[in-house]
Amino acid sequence: MQRFKLTIEYDGTAFVGWQRQENGMSVQEALETAVERYCQIKGQVFGAGRTDAGVHALAQVAHVDLPRNDRPEVVANALNAHLRPHLVSVLKAELVDGEFHARFSAVERGYEYRILNRRAPAALEAGKVWWIPAPLDAEAMHEAAQVLVGKHDFTTFRAAECQAESPVKTIDAIAVSRQAGMIVLTTRARSFLHHQVRNIVGTLRTVGEGKWTPRDVARALEARDRAAGGQTAPPTGLYLTHVKYPA
């Protein structure tokens, strides 16, 4: 068996999320089905981040063990051929040693959240953004976001069903900027809690609307209570942008 690291793009719209579930098609199942068609084995595909239903990926990372000596490019092309018509695309396959684990070896994950902030609803970007028609102050959102950078107890921004052992996480960076009608938030950390990015975005929206100040965000964080935070932003605007591993 050879272990392959896969870098994967997907449109999360039609999926129940990354993880295999009874109630619909997952990205993992689409990949594992492609592996089965390609290699006639029931191989498990391990992902770095278990994205929710509707969440997209520009570069999710996964690994899988295959009974093949094919060149990595051949592996990527074969999986892509077997993945159609699912909107999942293997951007790159790389041979890695058996110690590599997509989830446990990862040292950084990056996410991007896109808000379409204009009066007109999304047409070309439908399903790929959160449409908020009322004007938001992106600079105020950026300033307030800095309160969340660093090591904190993120209970306020954690989904009830989150399975992480501890609510303490370290966010390395959050940036919010506007490009015409699009507000983009980018963030990176070793790992995130379930719904953490979406709950942060929902809270920053309140700042963008002028209803909350950075002080209010700090108070919400200190409360360590999900009820003290803002709404959970919809999955449609969220993208897993990268996963980093030790060199």
Add this chain to the structure above:
Amino acid sequence: MQRFKLTIEYDGTAFVGWQRQENGMSVQEALETAVERYCQIKGQVFGAGRTDAGVHALAQVAHVDLPRNDRPEVVANALNAHLRPHLVSVLKAELVDGEFHARFSAVERGYEYRILNRRAPAALEAGKVWWIPAPLDAEAMHEAAQVLVGKHDFTTFRAAECQAESPVKTIDAIAVSRQAGMIVLTTRARSFLHHQVRNIVGTLRTVGEGKWTPRDVARALEARDRAAGGQTAPPTGLYLTHVKYPA
């Protein structure tokens, strides 16, 4: 009656094109239905460019006469509310005088064509690009495209069903550039023939593959014969980007 100029974004995927047809939903019909719901009249919506099935618009322009004195923002919001769930969005409505005609007053139209040029198929950009896995030389495509700039008989690049009186058109500019895995062609002219941009893109692909030189493109143009040109690029990669009017 008041005449309104509408600037419109749409995802062409689910439409039979701009123009009303018997065989399916058109962008024009979606807009005219919204006008009827909003104003209880059967108003005709005139578009600047009759985009084909699957072709998108970042900023199509249309006009319509409405029996309303509502402020333009109210008109845009009302049409957008009645347009759901169609992926057509009125970005802007403006009051114009009765002389304004979206199609006949236009002095320039701009198009963009997006080629996803990488081994991995489109996932997030599915339906929004032309996927070409073999590497293309964007600089060579740009150079060859310059042969087509200016006033020429574009019979080679004209669809058989084109209804224009003359095949002579003046292309003001064509630029081709690469941004990572995406090759983008932009072009502008007072007006274009039916399939002209798509036939140009299909021909430039041959240059990008290294099979044709700028001299071959010039020869194809001089042949004034559709059979001398390259294939018609698919509609999915084409976007109407702007329409200009006299100040």
